[in-house]
Amino acid sequence: MYFLSRELFFPSVSYASPEGIIAIGGDLSPERLMLAYSNGIFPWFEDDEPILWWSPPERMVLFFCDLKISKSMRNILNRGMFTVTFNTAFREVITNCRDIKRDGQPGTWITDDMTEAYCKLHEMGKAKSVEVWHEGKLVGGLYGVDLGHIFCGESMFSLMPNASKVAFIALAKKLEQENYKVLDCQVHNNHLESLGAREILRVDFLALLKG
Structure with missing residues (x-):
């Protein structure tokens, strides 16, 4: 385990712990x-923890050819009940991701410091958001870090059924059109798996990142 100082440095990911803490x-x-x-x-990391940096042994990613859109989801998209925008309400999106209650989680890993850090990245054009609206109200969205060829998704929220899925699908289609390699989802969850994301080995993800 490497303890970071003020020096701008990270050790090789080969030094990560079995669970992925580097x-x-x-x-x-x-x-x-x-x-x-x-x-x-x-x-x-949690609010009461030091900053923990991760590079897990398996990485959850979406290859755009694997995107799954169910018949019911296609019907929702075709009905046009949601409006999707990109990069118009970043702070509102990350704030909703921070504040929404999640089953089985007592709190959030999106601390105040984390919120401000990513808002600063957004001001620099490095962090971006997807917003989903219904009748003029923000009801879903996601945000992440844009590396130019890979988009690293961070978190999503939904205040109406399927709103986060709409955001994810819209982003995936946009990235595919812009010739991105992959949508990075970081760690496994069933919601993302249902949309077509799958785990690959860290070494394969790093090859995508560097290639």
């Missing part, structure tokens, strides 16, 4: 965050 400490400066993402590393 380093502890440091800060959430834009420079450190972008260095982390460009090397397949991301921060993930």
